[in-house]
Amino acid sequence: MAELLDDDEVSSRIPDGWEQEGDEIVRVYEFEDYLRGVSFAQSVGEVAEEEFHHPTIVIRYEEVEVRLTSHEEGGITDKDVRLAGMFDDEF
């Protein structure tokens, strides 16, 4: 089981564009149109399935919100930080 990160560790490790909100890290990606966001959400889902670590994905008009936390550990771990960077690579 991965170690929980404290707020300072989260702040220093999460990629630019991500923020901590309680026990989650979150980023809102903006798109020129709705279907580009839908396609991005699909890509995020595929990475999540490959890594077996799943975010909450909210698809809105011209934006997609992605939230990560480690449910089993009950907070933010390096798994979340690593996946955040992998999702950014899909953007």
Ligand SMILES: C[C@H](O)[C@H](O)[C@H]1CNC2=NC(N)=NC(=O)C2=N1
């Ligand atoms: C049983 C447990 O749900 C699975 O091992 C995986 C699935 N995907 C997961 N995703 C996330 N974000 N956190 C988890 O703890 C997690 N656990």
